[in-house]
Amino acid sequence: MISPAPNYRRRRMFDRVMRSMTVAATIAALVPLVLIIGYVLVRGLGAWSVDFFTQSYQPPVVSGGLSSGGEVANAGGVLNGIIGTILIVGTAMLIATPIGILAAIFLAEYPGNSVATVVRFCTDVLSGAPSIIVGVVVYYEIVRRIGADGKPLGFSGLAGSIALAILIIPIITRTTEEMLKLVPNTTREAAMALGAPKWWLTFTVVLPTALSGIATGVLLAFARAAGETAPLLLTILGNNQVSFNMLEPMAALPLLTYKYTDTPFPAQNELAWGTALLLTVLVLTMNLLVRWATSKRAGR
Amino acid sequence: MAPAGRLGNLQGLRRRIQHGDGIFWLVTLGFALLVISLVGIIGIVMWNGSADARAQFGLSFLWTDGWDPVNGEYGALPAIYGTLLTSAIALLLAGPLGVFIGVFLSELCPMRLRSSLSFLVELLAAIPSVVYGMWGVFVLVPFFRTYIARPITSTIGKEIPFLSGPVGSGRSLAVAGVILAIMILPTIASITRDVLAVVPNHQREAMLAVGATRWEMIRRSVLPYAQAGIIGGMMLGLGRALGETMAALMIVGSYKDSVPQSVFSPGITAAALVASELPNANDFLHESTLILIALVLFGITFLLNGAARLLVWRTARGPAGARA
Numbered sequence: 001m002i003s004p005a006p007n008y009r010r011r012r013m014f015d016r017v018m019r020s021m022t023v024a025a026t027i028a029a030l031v032p033l034v035l036i037i038g039y040v041l042v043r044g045l046g047a048w049s050v051d052f053f054t055q056s057y058q059p060p061v062v063s064g065g066l067s068s069g070g071e072v073a074n075a076g077g078v079l080n081g082i083i084g085t086i087l088i089v090g091t092a093m094l095i096a097t098p099i100g101i102l103a104a105i106f107l108a109e110y111p112g113n114s115v116a117t118v119v120r121f122c123t124d125v126l127s128g129a130p131s132i133i134v135g136v137v138v139y140y141e142i143v144r145r146i147g148a149d150g151k152p153l154g155f156s157g158l159a160g161s162i163a164l165a166i167l168i169i170p171i172i173t174r175t176t177e178e179m180l181k182l183v184p185n186t187t188r189e190a191a192m193a194l195g196a197p198k199w200w201l202t203f204t205v206v207l208p209t210a211l212s213g214i215a216t217g218v219l220l221a222f223a224r225a226a227g228e229t230a231p232l233l234l235t236i237l238g239n240n241q242v243s244f245n246m247l248e249p250m251a252a253l254p255l256l257t258y259k260y261t262d263t264p265f266p267a268q269n270e271l272a273w274g275t276a277l278l279l280t281v282l283v284l285t286m287n288l289l290v291r292w293a294t295s296k297r298a299g300r
Numbered sequence: 301m302a303p304a305g306r307l308g309n310l311q312g313l314r315r316r317i318q319h320g321d322g323i324f325w326l327v328t329l330g331f332a333l334l335v336i337s338l339v340g341i342i343g344i345v346m347w348n349g350s351a352d353a354r355a356q357f358g359l360s361f362l363w364t365d366g367w368d369p370v371n372g373e374y375g376a377l378p379a380i381y382g383t384l385l386t387s388a389i390a391l392l393l394a395g396p397l398g399v400f401i402g403v404f405l406s407e408l409c410p411m412r413l414r415s416s417l418s419f420l421v422e423l424l425a426a427i428p429s430v431v432y433g434m435w436g437v438f439v440l441v442p443f444f445r446t447y448i449a450r451p452i453t454s455t456i457g458k459e460i461p462f463l464s465g466p467v468g469s470g471r472s473l474a475v476a477g478v479i480l481a482i483m484i485l486p487t488i489a490s491i492t493r494d495v496l497a498v499v500p501n502h503q504r505e506a507m508l509a510v511g512a513t514r515w516e517m518i519r520r521s522v523l524p525y526a527q528a529g530i531i532g533g534m535m536l537g538l539g540r541a542l543g544e545t546m547a548a549l550m551i552v553g554s555y556k557d558s559v560p561q562s563v564f565s566p567g568i569t570a571a572a573l574v575a576s577e578l579p580n581a582n583d584f585l586h587e588s589t590l591i592l593i594a595l596v597l598f599g600i601t602f603l604l605n606g607a608a609r610l611l612v613w614r615t616a617r618g619p620a621g622a623r624a
Contacts, residue, residue, distance in 0.1 A: 005511075015513035022408055025400035026417060029489065032482045033424050036435050043438075103335045106328035119332045122339045128536070128605035129342070129598060130543025132571050136594045137342050139578060140349045155579075166338055173335060199324035227428025230545040233575055254430045254546075261434045261550060269438070276431045287426050291419055 044277025047270040056080040057240035060265045075267035078275050080242045080251035088157050088252055089225045092164035097218060100172025105202060108180035123170035131167055135231035138163040143235055155237035157250035163231035168221040175217025179210040212297055216290045223286035227279055229254035253279055350592035352585055367556040369586045376593055381559045382473055382567040387541040389477025394485040395534050402492025407518055425486035433550035436479045441551060445470030449564045464562045471553035473567040479547050484537035491533030491612060495526040532611030539604040543597060545571040570597050
């Protein structure tokens with residue numbers, strides 16, 4: 001008969017304890033997730049109203065005079081931020097997507113290059129760098145640059161777009177490269193056998209095959225760009241009115257969240273919760289879409 | 301005689317370059333070089349921007365105490381201390397926790413729950429940092445102040461200066477460390493999970509064959525095999541904590557005058573210092589010093605991320621473009 005080792009019960013107990021600690025750790029990780037999303041959802045929904053989406057900044061007017069206890073009559077809305085985010089992030093995507101995709105095409109279609117290794121290294125560096133760095137660079141080079149008329153170019157929505165574009169180019173490049181690599185070489189060879197030049201077959205055969213994967217990369221980049229605040233802090237300054245002028249300071253949702261968190265008026269703090277909810281919903285939706293698209297592709 | 305016409309150049313295997321191919325190669329190469337140049341531009345611009353400060357101070361200002369640019373004092377030690385302390389707290393909290401989560405997700409989790417739980421853990425990384433900061437200000441800081449900071453400072457804090465009060469608004473280096481821990485947890489957890497997943501099964505089977513319990517198997521054969529990757533994951537997490545700006549800015553309390561004595565008092569981190577003062581810099585020297593701080597930060601995260609990538613080199617990470 002094989003009898004268990006004398007310390008087996010102790011070892012088994014230790015094993016159970018440690019394994020349940022890993023479960024506890026995972027639950028502990030989900031606790032902040034639930035708390036954050038829960039708080040943002042509950043308090044943010046309270047801030048959502050027609051005014052929230054259609055009005056812009058209102059200066060805090062304390063109703064009933066200063067002695068009434070500080071009730072702000074009309075906190076206004078965040079339309080300036082919504083328009084600003086759409087414009088700035090949209091422009092950033094327009095700048096970054098072609099650059100990222102074309103660079104990824106080079107990496108995927110001409111592999112084994114020494115340039116390719118350096119590019120991959122650079123995308124790693126860029127994606128790991130603090131986002132404030134990009135803000136500092138754009139601030140120094142663009143916002144503080146003296147223009148032709150002797151005045152500095154100043155804060156602008158365009159500067160913010162450039163900063164965001166620099167941040168998301170590595171994301172688009174890496175995901176596009178991986179998606180292009182997944183296209184089997186037989187597809188390319190079949191097109192070549194029919195006489196297609198490389199540039200034609202890349203754009204009409206390879207890219208469309210990888211398109212859903214590339215789209216997920218673009219969605220992830222969009223989610224990242226929409227939530228970034230630090231580079232915007234140094235480049236767009238913020239604007240209390242709805243503005244469509246990219247060459248002037250603009251507002252953006254993450255900046256508004258930051259600004260309204262630090263004010264002493266509870267009515268404006270409510271606006272912060274509302275914008276945070278908007279941003280979180282946006283980011284979560286993108287991530288869910290990406291997950292759905294990825295699992296659909298994997299299931300095919 | 302070789303047949304003329306279209307099949308004529310079967311003799312000699314000459315590669316057919318078709319029109320447009322050369323331009324295609326050039327154009328895509330150009331965009332690839334553009335990506336490389338972005339890193340170069342960042343380095344060059346920050347080098348130029350910090351020229352004044354480098355000429356004036358060299359790097360000595362990094363260990364000089366007292367940041368008061370209005371009076372000409374440019375000691376960045378409070379910022380460096382704050383960055384290191386908050387990141388250390390974050391790593392101490394999130395490191396072991398992240399490894400445990402990674403172990404659970406890759407070794408012990410039931411298959412049908414695996415991808416959903418992984419997704420939820422990674423969702424923590426997707427939340428914008430300004431939302432973390434706001435939630436921290438309105439929820440975590442009051443909670444921490446009441447249930448952790450005040451109890452500790454009024455009991456053992458009286459003996460140990462590092463843990464002493466007073467606790468005012470609650471914004472402090474300690475809370476900032478906790479928020480950073482939550483933010484870097486998904487990074488460490490998902491890298492640990494991925495690195496453990498590629499440990500070959502013969503390691504596990506060998507341990508189980510000699511009668512080890514599952515935890516012993518993990519602890520003695522799987523984890524050591526993957527330890528380089530796990531360390532790499534922690535270094536990536538540390539890099540993220542060092543560079544995190546918005547959440548730190550909103551929570552750390554913005555105290556720049558000197559290095560705070562206690563972990564429960566307000567302080568400042570390097571990234572938060574740069575973000576809060578650069579747009580309103582008093583003069584060129586102030587601006588240049590801030591850019592120099594940013595350059596130092598860039599250099600440190602550059603080295604850290606480079607070393608981490610080397611350690612995590614062969615991990616299968618899939619289309620992980622948005623994850624650090």
